[in-house]
Amino acid sequence: MSSSTAPAATDALRHADDLADFVASSPSSFHAAGEVARRLETAGFSRLDEHAPWPAQSGGRFLVVRDGAVIAWVAPSTATTDTPVRIFGAHSDSPGFKLKPKPTTGRLGWLQAGVEVYGGPLLNSWLDRELRLAGRLVLDDGSSVLAATGPLLRLPQLAIHLDREANDHLALDKQSQTQPVWGLGPVESADLLAELARDAGVDAARIRGYDVVTADAARGATFGRDDVFFASGRLDDLASVHAGVVALERTAGDLAADHMPMLAVFDHEEVGSGTRSGAAGPFLADVLERIRLSLGADREQQLRALAGSWCVSSDVGHSVHPNYAEKHDPVVQPLLGSGPILKINANQRYATDAAGAAAWNGWCAEAGVTSQEFVSNNSVPCGSTIGPITATRLGIRTVDVGIPILSMHSARELAGVSDLWDLARVAEAYFRG
Structure with a gap:
C-alpha cells in the first residue's frame, strides 16, 4: 500500500485484514457463532443461557448461542414493552x-x-x-x-x-x-x-x-492493483456476519436509542434454513418473545413492537462477470468496488419492496455510501436467502442486501475491499437509526 492511500482506503484494508482473521477463526458455523460470541463478550455483552431465566431486557447488552447460530442485541435504558428492533441478519454456514x-x-x-x-x-x-x-x-x-x-x-x-x-x-x-x-x-x-x-x-x-x-486452509488476502480485491473462503456469508459484528461493536454504547439493535446469525441457509438454528426455525421468534416477556409486554404490545421493526437481510450477490456478461441483466450490472447491493426480485425470492428500497437508500446516504442494485437475468433462475423466510415468519418489514462477489460458492470467493467496509458502515448507520 502506497503512502498516498486515502484514509478511507486504509480503513477498508484494516477491515479486510480483520475479516481475514475472523474467517480463519470461523472454519465451521459452530466456530463462527463462537467467534461472534467471543468478540461481543469482549465488547461487554453478557451471554444468556436458554435454559435459565433471563433478566429484564433494559439497559444492557446480551447474546445467546444456539448451535451454529447466535443472536445478540442492545437493549437501551429507555426500552419499553413495544420498543421495535432493528435486525441485521446473516448466515454462518457455507457450501x-x-x-x-x-x-x-x-x-x-x-x-x-x-x-x-x-x-x-x-x-x-x-x-x-x-x-x-x-x-x-x-x-x-x-x-x-x-x-x-x-x-x-x-x-x-x-x-x-x-x-x-x-x-x-x-x-x-x-x-x-x-x-x-x-x-x-x-x-x-x-x-x-x-x-x-x-x-x-x-x-x-x-x-x-x-x-x-x-x-x-488458506488465509484471506488482498491483491490486485491498489489492493482492491479480497479473496477468501466462506465470504458467503461470513462477510455479512463480520460486518454486523463490527457495526454492533461500534454502536453498543448507544443505549438511549428508540429501538434495539440486533444481530441475528443463522445456520443452514445453504440447505434451506429448515432447522432449529436456521432462519426457518423458531430461534429468532423465541428470542424476541423472551425479550418482550422480560419487559412485561402482553401479546398486543409484542405485535406492536414487530410492526415497528425492521430486518436487513445481508447475503452476497453476483457482481457482473467480465467473461460471462450474457449471464447478467444487460442493464443492471453491479460491480466489485462500487458499493453494497440492494437485491430485488419480482417473484419475491428477495424480500425487498419499494419501502425497503427507500429505507436502504436512506441508510446508505446517512453512511455516505453509494449503493448498487442487483436483479437477475430473466433467463437465469434467481437464488434466495433468509430475508423472505424472516419476513414470512415474523411479518416484519424486510429488505435483502449484500455485497457483490465473483466465484460464489467457490472454495475461495472474490470480493471488493471497499464494499466490505461500506457494508459495515451502512450496518452501523442502520443500527444507530
Whole structure:
C-alpha cells in the first residue's frame, strides 16, 4: 500500500485484514457463532443461557448461542414493552463437504475422508487446495467441544496426461471423485476423528456424535492493483456476519436509542434454513418473545413492537462477470468496488419492496455510501436467502442486501475491499437509526 492511500482506503484494508482473521477463526458455523460470541463478550455483552431465566431486557447488552447460530442485541435504558428492533441478519454456514458416518476410508494405500456434499459448492474449485476439518464433537457426557485441524486434506485432480479432454468436460462424480486424501497406509490403522480429538484435547473414544465440515486452509488476502480485491473462503456469508459484528461493536454504547439493535446469525441457509438454528426455525421468534416477556409486554404490545421493526437481510450477490456478461441483466450490472447491493426480485425470492428500497437508500446516504442494485437475468433462475423466510415468519418489514462477489460458492470467493467496509458502515448507520 502506497503512502498516498486515502484514509478511507486504509480503513477498508484494516477491515479486510480483520475479516481475514475472523474467517480463519470461523472454519465451521459452530466456530463462527463462537467467534461472534467471543468478540461481543469482549465488547461487554453478557451471554444468556436458554435454559435459565433471563433478566429484564433494559439497559444492557446480551447474546445467546444456539448451535451454529447466535443472536445478540442492545437493549437501551429507555426500552419499553413495544420498543421495535432493528435486525441485521446473516448466515454462518457455507457450501462444501461434511463428514459422513464412518469417515475413515481409503483404498490402494491411500487414506481418504468419507464426505457428503453440503449445499451447492462449485466442486471443481475444491480441487488441489489444502483443506481443514472443523466442527463440533459431542462427547459421552453430552458436552460439546469445538475442533479444527490445520491443513490436513486435499482433493487431487487427475493429471491432464490421463484425461486429455479434461479441459473440455471436467465434471466430478459427487460420490467417487470427491473423497479427499489425508494420509497413507491401511485404513484399519487410522482414525480421522482422532485428528479432530487431538486438536480439541479429548479422547477420541469419548466422541458420540459430530458435525464436521471442510474449509479452505488458506488465509484471506488482498491483491490486485491498489489492493482492491479480497479473496477468501466462506465470504458467503461470513462477510455479512463480520460486518454486523463490527457495526454492533461500534454502536453498543448507544443505549438511549428508540429501538434495539440486533444481530441475528443463522445456520443452514445453504440447505434451506429448515432447522432449529436456521432462519426457518423458531430461534429468532423465541428470542424476541423472551425479550418482550422480560419487559412485561402482553401479546398486543409484542405485535406492536414487530410492526415497528425492521430486518436487513445481508447475503452476497453476483457482481457482473467480465467473461460471462450474457449471464447478467444487460442493464443492471453491479460491480466489485462500487458499493453494497440492494437485491430485488419480482417473484419475491428477495424480500425487498419499494419501502425497503427507500429505507436502504436512506441508510446508505446517512453512511455516505453509494449503493448498487442487483436483479437477475430473466433467463437465469434467481437464488434466495433468509430475508423472505424472516419476513414470512415474523411479518416484519424486510429488505435483502449484500455485497457483490465473483466465484460464489467457490472454495475461495472474490470480493471488493471497499464494499466490505461500506457494508459495515451502512450496518452501523442502520443500527444507530
